[in-house]
Amino acid sequence: MNDFFDQLLRTSNPILFFLLALMVQSILICLYGALIYGALFCVKAALSKRMSARANYFSWYALLLSLPLASASWNMPVKVALYACLSSGMRWQIISKTLLLAWSAVVVIQLVSQIALTQKINRAIRHLPAFCDSGHLQEKAKRAVGLKTKRLRILVADFVTSPVSYGVFTTSILLPKDYDSRYSAQELYTLLLHEMVHIKNHDTAKAFFISLAECFLWILRPLNQPFRRDTELLCDNRVIGLDASSPNVYGDLLLKECSHSSAVRGIAFSDSYHTLKYRLEGLFRYKPEPHKAAAWAIGLALLPLIAMVYSYWQPAPWLILSEEYNTQFEVCVEQYDPLFDDTIQTRAIELLTVPQVSANGEIVEVCTTDLEQSPEHIQLQQTFEIVDGSLVIDVRALHEALHPLQEQGIPIGRVIFQSPNFIVDTSDAPIDLLRGLSSFYKQYEFDMTAFADSQTNDDYYTIPLEKRGVEENLYLLIARWL
Numbered sequence: 001m002n003d004f005f006d007q008l009l010r011t012s013n014p015i016l017f018f019l020l021a022l023m024v025q026s027i028l029i030c031l032y033g034a035l036i037y038g039a040l041f042c043v044k045a046a047l048s049k050r051m052s053a054r055a056n057y058f059s060w061y062a063l064l065l066s067l068p069l070a071s072a073s074w075n076m077p078v079k080v081a082l083y084a085c086l087s088s089g090m091r092w093q094i095i096s097k098t099l100l101l102a103w104s105a106v107v108v109i110q111l112v113s114q115i116a117l118t119q120k121i122n123r124a125i126r127h128l129p130a131f132c133d134s135g136h137l138q139e140k141a142k143r144a145v146g147l148k149t150k151r152l153r154i155l156v157a158d159f160v161t162s163p164v165s166y167g168v169f170t171t172s173i174l175l176p177k178d179y180d181s182r183y184s185a186q187e188l189y190t191l192l193l194h195e196m197v198h199i200k201n202h203d204t205a206k207a208f209f210i211s212l213a214e215c216f217l218w219i220l221r222p223l224n225q226p227f228r229r230d231t232e233l234l235c236d237n238r239v240i241g242l243d244a245s246s247p248n249v250y251g252d253l254l255l256k257e258c259s260h261s262s263a264v265r266g267i268a269f270s271d272s273y274h275t276l277k278y279r280l281e282g283l284f285r286y287k288p289e290p291h292k293a294a295a296w297a298i299g300l301a302l303l304p305l306i307a308m309v310y311s312y313w314q315p316a317p318w319l320i321l322s323e324e325y326n327t328q329f330e331v332c333v334e335q336y337d338p339l340f341d342d343t344i345q346t347r348a349i350e351l352l353t354v355p356q357v358s359a360n361g362e363i364v365e366v367c368t369t370d371l372e373q374s375p376e377h378i379q380l381q382q383t384f385e386i387v388d389g390s391l392v393i394d395v396r397a398l399h400e401a402l403h404p405l406q407e408q409g410i411p412i413g414r415v416i417f418q419s420p421n422f423i424v425d426t427s428d429a430p431i432d433l434l435r436g437l438s439s440f441y442k443q444y445e446f447d448m449t450a451f452a453d454s455q456t457n458d459d460y461y462t463i464p465l466e467k468r469g470v471e472e473n474l475y476l477l478i479a480r481w482l
Contacts, residue, residue: 014471016086016100021482022216023103024082025070030219032066037223053237053282056230058297063223065300068307071481077430080318084426084434092434110215118208125172128155135185141192144242147200154192162257165195168205187253190243197235197242229275233282240286247283254279311480318428319479321472322420325442326465329391331380332416333402345416351405352376376401384417391417391444391463399448417444417463422472442466 040059044051051059085096131138131154138154141147149171157174165173173195179188198204207228214220240250258276331348353374383398384391402412424438444463 013086014474016097017083018474018478018482019104020083020086020096020100021079021478023100024079025482026216028070028075029066029217032069033063033217033219033223036062036066037219049285053230053234057234060227060230061297061300064304067304071307071311076316076318077428079316080426081429081431081434083318083424084429084431084436087424087436087438088434107215111212114211114215121166124159125155125157125166125174128157128174130154131156131173131175131179137185137189137192141189141196144193145196145200147196149199152196152199163191163195165198165204168208171199171204173199190239190250190253191257193239193242194235197238198231201231201235203231203235225275229278232275233279236279236283237286240283247286251280251283254283308481315476315479318425319475320423320425322422324420325422325468326419327386329384329417329419329444331383331398331401332418333405333410333412334414334416335410348380348402348405348415349374349377351408351410352380352402386465387462389465391465393417393446393461393463394459395448395461396459398446413447413449415446415448417446418442419444421468422475424475440471 040062044056044059082096085092087093133154138152142152151170152173153170154173154175156177156179158177160174161176163173163175163179165171173192176182183191210220210224210227214224236250236254240247243250254276332345333348333351334343334345335351353376379397379401382394383401384393386392398415402415405412418441421440421442423440427435427437429435444465446461446463
């Protein structure tokens with residue numbers, strides 16, 4: 001099992017990092033969402049008789065504040081501590097990757113289930129017969145609501161027992177198959193008004209995207225029912241104003257519908273006793289409201305977008321992109337290590353530089369500055385140059401620079417030109433064990449043996465340099481938005 005995790009880490013580190021960041025961000029959003037809902041619940045409980053249906057509905061937009069709050073800088077120490085688990089001790093790696101794989105499996109199962117359900121409903125709707133609109137109720141209701149979309153269908157379905165609206169881009173109103181005998185013309189018109197108000201308010205699209213978001217943000221599941229109650233209450237409030245029906249008449253129709261209602265998973269909303277009681281109480285508190293946009297709700301909706309734009313230009317400080325990418329290179333060689341029975345990669349300058357020995361016979365490690373100022377390092381740096389976005393290697397000069405290694409009995413096969421790419425800095429992690437720097441490099445390989453065996457007389461070898469790719473872009477995405 002440990003070998004499996006190690007192999008997964010080595011081959012998919014950026015993907016694991018991205019999934020871990022997504023999981024951490026989802027958890028933080030859920031925590032902040034729960035705190036915001038707790039505050040909303042207290043406010044609504046204190047002002048239950050004063051808040052209008054519109055205010056009740058638009059107050060839910062406050063949950064969007066959890067997105068910028070989860071991306072705020074004060075969360076960074078916790079995030080980088082969890083990110084560091086992927087490269088810390090084996091125990092931390094196993095714990096973090098086990099949790100990550102379990103969370104990812106649950107998310108994938110929920111997403112697949114939701115997508116399969118959506119496809120099933122779409123296939124069922126595709127073959128439904130159209131509503132016979134002999135009284136031109138559809139156009140009348142559309143004019144009353146101010147609904148200008150042409151992508152609206154009214155269909156008759158045998159799997160619904162009450163009118164429901166469904167769809168994102170092409171919306172449909174589904175009527176029960178016995179609508180003609182169950183409803184009078186006025187009742188059918190009122191029900192069509194109700195569903196068209198839902199469509200005008202984009203409630204069907206919101207329900208679809210919320211169902212997808214629930215796969216990642218599990219806090220939305222227990223909040224779904226109270227949100228949809230307020231959605232229905234706002235819709236009821238608007239229909240009474242449009243239909244000029246008394247609350248008593250509309251309440252009777254609501255009771256009649258709830259007596260037939262049953263939940264169709266993915267489409268309808270099952271009106272429980274508590275929901276019915278909530279909506280009826282709202283009807284008798286009805287007050288006409290001007291149909292205008294709520295500026296503060298729009299502002300709250302735009303706030304996450306503003307936060308995302310800001311985050312794009314202010315990425316997290318734990319990701320440090322190297323300015324020397326594809327401009328500075330370190331020459332490394334591959335050599336066989338009999339101790340571990342494996343091929344290892346070593347800086348050529350470390351093999352070329354003669355170790356210094358102290359007076360007591362101990363080997364003194366040469367500092368990086370001294371290595372970079374040594375004649376051997378200068379000679380290695382003169383074996384290549386950057387020309388028009390390519391790494392041009394002087395093979396003859398490289399062979400001469402590495403010739404002392406062959407004299408020491410070290411065979412030279414592949415030579416790696418390594419350029420610094422980026423650094424993941426977890427120095428702000430709250431756990432000392434998880435603090436540190438992880439450096440990442442871009443490597444270009446040159447096989448000297450294959451070049452010597454070839455028939456070419458060219459002393460120069462050209463390798464096109466690559467721009468930062470998927471791996472770096474994943475890290476940038478995490479640093480900017482997660």
